[in-house]
Amino acid sequence: MRRLVVRLLAAAIVGALVGLATFQLTKVEGRWLFVVTGMVAGVAAVIAIQLYNKAARLTEVKVKVPQVSELTFVVNNESRHVAWKLFVETITRVSTQPLDEDEGLVREAMTSLYGLFSTTRDTLKASRPSSPVPGSQSVEHLAITMLNRELRPFLSKWHPRLREFEQGAPESPESAWEGNMECRTDLRQVQARIREYALGYAKLAGVREPEEMIKAPSEG
Structure with a gap:
């Protein structure tokens, strides 16, 4: 039960941070919009590659x-x-x-x-x-x-x-x-x-x- 509460709390915090980041991203304009978007895409790509390599490691x-x-x-x-x-x-x-x-x-x-x-x-x-x-x-x-x-x-x-x-x-x-x-x-x-x-x-x-x-x- 304690682990479930901790997980729910962590999920709520992560969700709040993601929501805040999304809100801030919608307020970015001009070249910074492309910079931030590129950073997010780069991080997501690295995470995806790491997960794939872990699952498909030969x-x-x-x-x-x-x-x-x-x-x-x-x-x-x-x-x-x-x-x-x-x-x-x-x-x-x-x-x-x-x-x-x-x-x-x-x-x-x-x-x-x-x-x-x-x-x-x-x-x-x-x-x-x-x-x-x-x-x-x-x-x-x-x-x-x-x-x-x-x-x-x-x-x-x-x-x-x-x-x-x-x-x-x-x-x-x-x-x-x-x-x-x-x-x-x-x-x-x-x-x-x-x-x-x-x-x-x-x-x-x-x-x-x-x-x-x-x-x-x-x-x-």
Whole structure:
């Protein structure tokens, strides 16, 4: 309540000063009218430029992309926010946590990967596209690379096979599936690479010590 009163009082004072300045400006004639107008326009332009630079400040970041190479990315405040959202979505799923041979279910991990695919795509669709400088990449490039190089191939290969087993032997445990071990091997490799993408999002978002946030419980 006290803060609200202070803000209202400050707004009233500023409004009174602006009103007084406007009144005085209407009384100025001749060359001084142009001088004062120019000063006001100059100050307004400087303020506008400062606000724009703060919102659109570009930062160049080097990120190593799995199966590709190290690429240069250029981010601003908005793309940092997108990278942070993708980082959170990625590290809070089974998609980045190791699944041992005798632990968990492939179906759970696969559902998690599907969720990550959908959320990443929806996040990109809801965001405005970046305009990186020539020779650089954007956060969208990193996210789409993850979808097309990691998630889509794995899901396209293993989801139909697992579904066929589940439909053909609904009472059988997943361990009876003949593709279980091979799928888990592929899954561990995909998870390791997705962790690298998560670190890439963290770097673009400016997250400090992201490894500690991604670390699995068994690594603690």
